[in-house]
Amino acid sequence: xxxxxxxxxxxxxxxxxxxxxxxxxxxxxxxxxxxxxxxxxxxxxxxxxxxxxxxxxxxxxxxxxxxxxxxxxxxxxxxxxxxxxxxxxxxxxxxxxxxxxxxxxxxxxxxxxxxxxxxxxxxxxxxxxxxxxxxxxxxxxxxxxxxxxxxxxxxxxxxxxxxxxxxxxxxxxxxxxxxxxxxxxxxxxxxxxxxxxxxxxxxxxxxxxxxxxxxxxxxxxxxxxxxxxxxxxxxxxxxxxxxxxxxxxxxxxxxxxxxxxxxxxxxxxxxxxxxxxxxxxxxxxxxxxxxxxxx
Amino acid sequence: xxxxxxxxxxxxxxxxxxxxxxxxxxxxxxxxxxxxxxxxxxxxxxxxxxxxxxxxxxxxxxxxxxxxxxxxxxxxxxxxxxxxxxxxxxxxxxxxxxxxxxxxxxxxxxxxxxxxxxxxxxxxxxxxxxxxxxxxxxxxxxxxxxxxxxxxxxxxxxxxxxxxxxxxxxxxxxxxxxxxxxxxxxxxxxxxxxxxxxxxxxxxxxxxxxxxxxxxxxxxxxxxxxxxxxxxxxxxxxxxxxxxxxxxxxxxxxxxxxxxxxxxxxxxxxxxxxxx
Ligand SMILES: Nc1ncnc2c1ncn2[C@@H]1O[C@H](COP(=O)(O)OP(=O)(O)O)[C@@H](O)[C@H]1O
Ligand SMILES: [Mg+2]
Numbered sequence: 311x312x313x314x315x316x317x318x319x320x321x322x323x324x325x326x327x328x329x330x331x332x333x334x335x336x337x338x339x340x341x342x343x344x345x346x347x348x349x350x351x352x353x354x355x356x357x358x359x360x361x362x363x364x365x366x367x368x369x370x371x372x373x374x375x376x377x378x379x380x381x382x383x384x385x386x387x388x389x390x391x392x393x394x395x396x397x398x399x400x401x402x403x404x405x406x407x408x409x410x411x412x413x414x415x416x417x418x419x420x421x422x423x424x425x426x427x428x429x430x431x432x433x434x435x436x437x438x439x440x441x442x443x444x445x446x447x448x449x450x451x452x453x454x455x456x457x458x459x460x461x462x463x464x465x466x467x468x469x470x471x472x473x474x475x476x477x478x479x480x481x482x483x484x485x486x487x488x489x490x491x492x493x494x495x496x497x498x499x500x501x502x503x504x505x506x507x508x509x510x511x512x513x514x515x516x517x518x519x520x521x522x523x524x525x526x527x528x529x530x531x532x533x534x535x536x537x538x539x540x541x542x543x544x545x546x547x548x549x550x551x552x553x554x555x556x557x558x559x560x561x562x563x564x565x566x567x568x569x570x571x572x573x574x575x576x577x578x579x580x581x582x583x584x585x586x587x588x589x590x591x592x593x594x595x596x597x598x599x600x601x602x603x604x605x
Numbered sequence: 606x607x608x609x610x611x612x613x614x615x616x617x618x619x620x621x622x623x624x625x626x627x628x629x630x631x632x633x634x635x636x637x638x639x640x641x642x643x644x645x646x647x648x649x650x651x652x653x654x655x656x657x658x659x660x661x662x663x664x665x666x667x668x669x670x671x672x673x674x675x676x677x678x679x680x681x682x683x684x685x686x687x688x689x690x691x692x693x694x695x696x697x698x699x700x701x702x703x704x705x706x707x708x709x710x711x712x713x714x715x716x717x718x719x720x721x722x723x724x725x726x727x728x729x730x731x732x733x734x735x736x737x738x739x740x741x742x743x744x745x746x747x748x749x750x751x752x753x754x755x756x757x758x759x760x761x762x763x764x765x766x767x768x769x770x771x772x773x774x775x776x777x778x779x780x781x782x783x784x785x786x787x788x789x790x791x792x793x794x795x796x797x798x799x800x801x802x803x804x805x806x807x808x809x810x811x812x813x814x815x816x817x818x819x820x821x822x823x824x825x826x827x828x829x830x831x832x833x834x835x836x837x838x839x840x841x842x843x844x845x846x847x848x849x850x851x852x853x854x855x856x857x858x859x860x861x862x863x864x865x866x867x868x869x870x871x872x873x874x875x876x877x878x879x880x881x
Pocket of ligand 2: 663664776
């Protein structure tokens with residue numbers, strides 16, 4: 311008796327379904343809400359930027375702040391334009407930028423590759439990690455910036471000293487994350503691979519490294535920025551070319567706009583690199599569950 | 606107590622544990638006995654289940670057979686020979702999810718053959734066959750997180766069975782599943798087992814699961830684990846796990862073994878309460 315009642319109830323329920331709640335409509339509404347949210351975020355971001363730059367410009371023109379120290383967005387833009395079209399002291403801006411990028415990229419790649427290799431090797435070998443960990447702590451406690459003059463003394467004013475500085479900036483971050491990632495690898499997964507027949511090297515390659523990958527990526531995000539810092543600090547202390555040199559020259563001639571212009575260039579480069587890194591990470595991490603959306 | 610049989614004699618049992626003990630050194634430096642004077646024999650093609658209260662030493666026992674751990678005393682033999690490292694004839698089904706989350710379903714299943722150096726094309730061919738056998742055709746390129754718990758277990762079974770293990774060790778493999786899915790998995794396992802002719806050592810804390818599946822059930826004491834009693838389960842095969850629990854014979858056997866196991870569960874519970 312009860313069964314029949316429920317049965318008819320469900321049958322009649324379909325037409326009585328409230329209007330406006332079909333799957334297609336829910337999907338459309340969700341898509342619309344998502345678009346609206348995205349636009350909203352974009353709007354606020356732009357607004358804050360405009361207010362900030364506008365406020366700076368106005369404050370500078372109205373002499374609320376001293377243009378000598380703070381410059382203004384328009385003078386910074388002007389300086390960027392001059393650098394881009396005429397260069398500085400006969401050297402094109404693009405060449406300076408290229409020099410800095412070359413130093414940072416080499417430092418970044420060499421630093422992160424050795425960081426991963428050493429991190430994985432020590433993470434896999436308890437004895438070696440116990441022996442070396444104390445030395446790594448000691449070296450890691452040295453502030454990187456004080457290495458700049460030493461490296462310039464050792465490796466000269468050219469590429470090598472900046473790469474070395476970039477390298478030490480990157481290496482320790484990547485190393486410690488890779489090491490930690492290896493240590494956090496799931497024991498059950500390792501045991502499973504072992505019983506399925508994996509050799510020690512196969513385990514490293516197909517269990518340890520993939521499971522440490524999210525740790526490694528987290529460090530790569532920050533470490534490209536660190537690589538640029540290494541290169542620029544090196545250039546700042548002593549070099550013939552590079553964005554760091556531009557900052558140093560601008561400082562020497564009390565050219566505030568020049569210093570800010572150099573900062574803008576670095577910001578653009580760092581943001582671009584961060585964007586590329588995120589793209590790559592998404593491609594590599596497609597096995598991870600996406601956050602659920604509810605409606 | 607037992608005459609050692611020649612390694613190549615077809616009558617040699619698949620697994621023998623002879624007076625095995627295993628002690629651990631706890632983090633505070635004390636020695637702790639997990640299993641003691643343990644004796645067990647698993648014949649070729651036999652399905653043996655081990656039941657015992659949680660924490661009594663069941664997983665420790667299994668690990669001794671995998672070769673991942675060594676006994677402190679006594680001997681573990683595989684087809685008459687002492688175990689030395691991980692043996693390729695062994696397969697293991699884990700309690701927790703041990704699929705590689707960054708590999709798709711099919712890449713998880715081919716892992717074993719590829720690790721063992723099989724050609725790629727052949728490995729993928731076989732993996733597809735095994736996925737078909739566990740009814741997962743069409744899910745090859747999904748990632749583990751996109752599957753239900755029951756589907757993940759079936760991938761895990763395919764991953765283990767593709768290596769054609771002669772001895773299959775299972776450590777509470779279905780304990781994380783809901784009851785309905787678990788019973789379906791039992792039938793799945795019985796089907797695969799009857800085709801593969803492997804010897805199975807199945808660890809569980811669920812007595813009904815043990816009786817439904819096994820030829821023999823070992824009841825262990827609350828830690829340190831040793832064999833309390835052994836029961837032959839003479840329910841005829843083929844069995845249908847989803848029906849068997851309504852069988853009078855099954856109910857009787859459950860009663861008998863439960864009376865035996867109950868004391869140990871109580872003792873185990875008392876022990877963990879003291880420890881906590
Ligand atoms: N690696 C280890 N080190 C120290 N103690 C352990 C280790 N593995 C297991 N034990 C202890 O041995 C006992 C048996 O554990 P286990 O075999 O996992 O029990 P079960 O699988 O029956 O639940 C437990 O008391 C556990 O704490
Ligand atoms: Mg266990």
